Structures are given as C-alpha cells and as structure tokens.
Amino acid sequence: MKRQVVFWAFGAAAVLVAIFVIAKTKLPWIEPISPTAVLRKIIQPGVTFVDVAREAGIATGTANQLLKSAKVKYDLARIVSGRELAFVFDNLTGEVQGMVYNIDSDNRLMVNKTETDWDAELEKIPYEIKEKEVSGTIETSLFAAMNSRGLDDRLTLALAETFAWQIDFAADIREGDSFKVIYEDRYLDGKYVMPGKILAAEFVNDGAAFRGFYFGGTAATKAGLPAVVLTKAGYYDESGNSLQKIFLKSPLQYKYISSGFSYGRLNPITKKIAPHRGIDYAANYGTPAVSIGDGTVVQAGWNGPYGISVLVRHNETYGSRYGHFQSLARGIRVGAKVKQGQVVGYVGATGEATGPHLHFEIHKFGALVDPFKVAVPPGEPVADADRAEFEKIVKLFSFAEYPGHKPVE
Numbered sequence: 001m002k003r004q005v006v007f008w009a010f011g012a013a014a015v016l017v018a019i020f021v022i023a024k025t026k027l028p029w030i031e032p033i034s035p036t037a038v039l040r041k042i043i044q045p046g047v048t049f050v051d052v053a054r055e056a057g058i059a060t061g062t063a064n065q066l067l068k069s070a071k072v073k074y075d076l077a078r079i080v081s082g083r084e085l086a087f088v089f090d091n092l093t094g095e096v097q098g099m100v101y102n103i104d105s106d107n108r109l110m111v112n113k114t115e116t117d118w119d120a121e122l123e124k125i126p127y128e129i130k131e132k133e134v135s136g137t138i139e140t141s142l143f144a145a146m147n148s149r150g151l152d153d154r155l156t157l158a159l160a161e162t163f164a165w166q167i168d169f170a171a172d173i174r175e176g177d178s179f180k181v182i183y184e185d186r187y188l189d190g191k192y193v194m195p196g197k198i199l200a201a202e203f204v205n206d207g208a209a210f211r212g213f214y215f216g217g218t219a220a221t222k223a224g225l226p227a228v229v230l231t232k233a234g235y236y237d238e239s240g241n242s243l244q245k246i247f248l249k250s251p252l253q254y255k256y257i258s259s260g261f262s263y264g265r266l267n268p269i270t271k272k273i274a275p276h277r278g279i280d281y282a283a284n285y286g287t288p289a290v291s292i293g294d295g296t297v298v299q300a301g302w303n304g305p306y307g308i309s310v311l312v313r314h315n316e317t318y319g320s321r322y323g324h325f326q327s328l329a330r331g332i333r334v335g336a337k338v339k340q341g342q343v344v345g346y347v348g349a350t351g352e353a354t355g356p357h358l359h360f361e362i363h364k365f366g367a368l369v370d371p372f373k374v375a376v377p378p379g380e381p382v383a384d385a386d387r388a389e390f391e392k393i394v395k396l397f398s399f400a401e402y403p404g405h406k407p408v409e
C-alpha cells in the first residue's frame with residue numbers, strides 16, 4: 001500500500017516535470033513573471049512577413065491584419081533577411097499584442113494592439129548613447145590597431161569613410177600613422193549594440209594631419225521661422241570646409257578591401273603611376289572597384305588594352321576610367337547613372353595586364369591628368385549663418401582641450 005502511494009506520487013511528479021519541460025521547450029519565450037513575452041525571429045532569405053508571423057504561432061488572419069495596419073507607415077513586404085522581427089505576446093492568453101521591426105540602424109516600426117484595431121508608428125530606436133574617445137598609432141594595419149583596442153570593426157570603417165575624400169585608406173596607410181576618434185557608442189537595454197556617430201576625428205597620414213568635426217546641419221527651425229537648410233549634415237574641417245568632395249581619394253575602398261571584416265585576408269594593395277599617367281593598383285582578383293564620383297557610364301565592356309573597362313563622365317570637366325576588370329558590376333552599361341562609391345567592376349587581369357590590378361585614370365577635358373595632382377572641387381562649406389554654432393563644436397572637441405571625454409576602458 002505504502003509502496004503504491006510512493007509510486008503514484010513519483011509518477012505524478014514525473015508527469016508534472018515532463019509537462020513543464022515540454023511547455024518550456026515548445027514555448028522558449030515564456031517568462032512567467034512578466035505580463036508579456038517577446039519572441040524574436042531572424043528573417044530567413046526568401047520568406048515573407050506572413051511566413052515569419054505564422055512560424056511565430058500567429059494566425060494567418062492576424063498576420064495579414066498586422067501587415068495591413070503597418071502599411072500606412074511601412075510596407076512589411078520590404079523586410080530584409082538577416083534582420084529581426086520581434087513579436088510581443090500576452091503571457092496569459094498567448095495572443096499577439098504587437099510587433100517591432102528595425103527598419104535600419106536608426107529607425108523602427110512598432111505595431112501595437114488597440115481596443116479595436118492595430119496602431120502603427122515609426123520611431124527612432126531609443127539607444128542610450130555613451131561618448132568615448134580612442135587614439136592609437138598604426139603598426140601593421142588600421143584594423144589591427146583598432147582591434148587591439150577592443151574596438152568594433154564598424155567604427156574602423158566609419159573612420160575610413162569620414163576621410164574617404166582625403167586619404168587613400170586602401171593603399172596609403174603606413175606604419176606610424178596615428179588617429180584620435182571621439183565617437184558615440186549605442187546601447188539598448190544596457191547592452192552594447194553598435195558604434196554610433198563619429199563626433200570628431202583626427203588622422204595623421206604620412207605626417208599630414210586631417211581633422212573632421214560632425215555638424216548636424218542647420219537647426220530645423222530657429223525662433224519660429226520656417227526650416228531652411230543652409231548647411232548639410234556631415235563632416236567639416238576646423239575652418240568649416242566640407243570633407244566631402246566630388247571625388248573620393250581612391251577607387252578601392254577600405255570597406256571592400258577588408259573582405260568581410262576579416263583583416264587576416266587583407267589584400268596586398270600597392271599603387272604606382274604607370275608611364276601613361278594612370279595609377280595601377282595591385283589588388284586581388286575580385287576586389288570591388290568604385291566610381292570616385294557621381295556620373296554617367298560612357299563606356300562599359302571590352303576596350304582593347306584596357307580589357308573589360310568602364311569610363312565614367314562626371315561633369316563637363318572630369319571623367320574617370322577603370323580597367324582590366326574580371327567582370328562588370330550589375331547594372332553597369334553605357335548610359336547608366338552611377339553614384340559616388342558605387343561598385344563598377346571587379347579587379348581582374350583582362351587586356352594588357354600581367355597580373356591582377358586595377359588601372360585607374362582621371363581625365364580632364366578628355367585628356368589624361370595625373371590623379372595625384374587633380375585639385376578636387378570641395379563640397380559646400382558651413383554657411384555663415386551656422387558658423388557660430390559650428391565653432392562651438394570645434395571648440396568642444398578641440399583635441400587638445402576637450403574636457404568631457406574619457407578614454408575607452
């Protein structure tokens with residue numbers, strides 16, 4: 001008799017444990033202390049919003065309602081694979097209460113249940129911002145220098161992008177170059193997410209110092225006056241000159257050289273001036289090459305000694321040529337419009353080339369000019385009306401005396 005009681009007690013306990021374990025495994029998102037639970041789903045390639053929602057246990061009808069109510073603010077047909085959809089459930093009823101989708105690293109879509117319907121809102125992701133400062137000297141590569149300080153590769157790329165019009169980061173970085181960066185780190189719920197804006201930076205390349213200060217642009221409205229943008233948001237030197245110019249310093253960009261952020265696979269980039277006054281960049285097969293400025297493609301495809309090449313016309317004065325490609329980038333054909341920094345082709349050895357390299361030329365009024373000697377027209381400087389505001393920023397981040405910064409731990 002006693003044995004039977006013990007047997008049943010153990011049996012009941014085992015069943016309860018089993019139910020608990022099954023419930024836990026089936027519903028890993030259940031956190032019973034909270035009235036709601038969040039289920040996060042990484043969007044897989046080729047799936048629709050309704051697919052993801054269904055996989056999260058949401059009825060197709062409800063998923064379609066979410067899709068429809070979101071559409072006034074954001075079309076969920078545009079969700080991108082690799083990003084996350086978060087669904088919020090009521091812990092008691094198991095019913096979906098809302099969803100969150102990060103559209104990009106700054107903005108998110110929120111859809112919440114109301115009494116009668118769904119309410120969609122776009123909002124800024126409420127990051128907590130921490131200001132940091134880092135400095136260093138390059139021994140092998142910029143990536144190595146930043147990595148050894150525990151810094152995010154995305155910050156390294158942002159630094160290279162800040163000075164992409166001044167410095168050829170793919171080819172010209174040398175031992176002894178130094179940098180100082182004051183930047184924002186973004187946190188969400190106390191957890192580090194990503195670097196934010198670079199507020200100010202200095203890069204010394206081969207003895208020449210370049211500085212940039214972020215200016216958010218003309219304040220939207222001043223004293224009730226209508227918004228007029230006099231100065232664009234971006235980076236300016238201490239005199240208020242824009243760092244952005246009509247041409248990038250290099251057709252090989254650091255973000256592409258770094259091949260998927262792995263600095264173990266850096267391409268050996270060297271460049272030399274060919275007798276014909278172009279620059280030859282030795283680079284690995286397949287390295288993307290970009291247009292140094294906005295323009296229109298006037299030649300694309302096989303072109304004698306240049307092999308597979310592209311010629312871009314930038315304006316009445318300037319053009320640029322890229323030669324010996326292995327292949328052209330998607331959409332590159334005569335008449336196509338290209339943006340500054342857009343990939344036009346992939347390094348190869350077609351035409352008269354002994355090994356893989358990019359042949360690069362700048363033309364002025366149709367004639368070849370030495371790319372090192374082209375005086376590139378700058379972008380618009382800080383407007384007079386914004387000077388006082390800009391000066392404050394320069395003063396605040398003036399590298400010698402900026403009081404508020406703390407070094408990275």
Ligand SMILES: [Zn+2]
Pocket residue numbers: 274278279280358359360
């Ligand atoms: Zn060449």
